[in-house]
Amino acid sequence: DIVLTQSPATLSVTPGESVSLSCRASQGINTNIHWYQQKSNESPRLLIKYASQSISGIPSRFSGSGSGTDFTLSINRVESEDFSVYYCQQSNSLPRTFGGGTKLELK
Amino acid sequence: EVQLVESGGGLVQPGASLKLSCVASGFTFSDYWMSWVRQTPGKTMEWIGDIKYDGSYTNYAPSLKNRFTISRDNAKSTLFLQMSNVRSEDTATYHCTRLYYGGYSYFDYWGQGVMVTVSS
Numbered sequence: 001d002i003v004l005t006q007s008p009a010t011l012s013v014t015p016g017e018s019v020s021l022s023c024r025a026s027q028g029i030n031t032n033i034h035w036y037q038q039k040s041n042e043s044p045r046l047l048i049k050y051a052s053q054s055i056s057g058i059p060s061r062f063s064g065s066g067s068g069t070d071f072t073l074s075i076n077r078v079e080s081e082d083f084s085v086y087y088c089q090q091s092n093s094l095p096r097t098f099g100g101g102t103k104l105e106l107k
Numbered sequence: 108e109v110q111l112v113e114s115g116g117g118l119v120q121p122g123a124s125l126k127l128s129c130v131a132s133g134f135t136f137s138d139y140w141m142s143w144v145r146q147t148p149g150k151t152m153e154w155i156g157d158i159k160y161d162g163s164y165t166n167y168a169p170s171l172k173n174r175f176t177i178s179r180d181n182a183k184s185t186l187f188l189q190m191s192n193v194r195s196e197d198t199a200t201y202h203c204t205r206l207y208y209g210g211y212s213y214f215d216y217w218g219q220g221v222m223v224t225v226s227s
Contacts, residue, residue, distance in 0.1 A: 034213040043202060043217040044152075050211070087152055091211040095168045096142075098152035 002026055002090050004033075006099035012107040013078055021073040021102045023088035028068045032092035035064055035073045038101075039084045047086075048073065078104070109133040111203045111218030118224045119193055129186040129203030129218055136184035137161070140206040142214060143177060143188050145199040153199075155188065157206055193225045 003026040013019055023033060031051035036044040046055050048064035051071055061076040075082055083106055088099040115127040131141075143155040156167035158177045165177050176189040186203055200222050204214040 032211040036214075043219050044214075045217070046213060046215050049207075049213050085150065089152075089213065091213055094166055096154040096212075098154070101150060101152075 001095055002029060002093060002097050004088050004090055004097055004099035006088060006102045008102060009100070010103045010105060012105050014107045015078055015080055017078050018074070018076050019078060019104065021086055023071040023099050025069045025090060029090050029092035031067050032090055033066070033071045034089045034091065036087045036089065037084045038087065044087065109205065109216045111205065111216060113201060113203050113218045113221035116201065116221035116223045118226060120227050121194060121225055122192055124189070124191045125193060125223060127188040127190070127201055127221060131184045131186065137181040140208040141179065141186045142204045142206045144202045144204055144214065146202065146220065147199045195225050197223060198225045199223060
């Protein structure tokens with residue numbers, strides 16, 4: 001199975017800061033990684049597909065990059081509504097696996 | 108608007124069976140692969156399995172394939188998850204998801220989830 005390791009587990013920031021969240025795969029997965037946001041008591045929402053492709057309706061401050069084993073979700077100038085947990089998920093091979101999540105919290 | 112609404116969860120004893128349902132609306136259900144994903148109380152996400160749009164093919168997580176079965180009723184736009192011989196580690200929130208199946212798939216819509224608690 002492909003293991004996805006997200007770091008940091010928790011990131012404390014103030015609104016207006018720009019941040020980068022990391023997802024590292026245990027083996028190369030090309031760009032077959034997707035990012036989800038889960039706000040408290042809500043279901044996850046797709047943010048980025050295939051490492052860097054944008055999703056309709058998602059604010060442009062969210063962007064993704066990476067290929068192979070190292071991937072990054074970037075948020076340009078965090079807003080209050082962005083404080084959530086972020087998960088990466090790989091679709092390169094079965095079983096589909098998720099990272100453990102990064103919690104973005106208010107400093 | 109795509110909506111996925113799960114039901115059927117609750118408190119169940121170890122060793123029992125339980126069937127979850129997910130009613131879909133806002134899209135042509137019979138055109139899409141569907142999946143189940145669960146989230147443990149510790150917030151770990153685990154993929155359970157997928158079913159092809161016509162119900163003819165399924166994928167499962169190896170650790171669950173002997174106890175969980177995914178099926179669908181396209182006439183009723185409903186997805187099912189049959190859980191058997193449940194264990195305490197099956198305690199989780201179960202999400203119905205729509206799978207964008209393009210070779211390398213992702214979950215483009217999620218239901219709110221239904222909680223299952225396995226305890227005596």
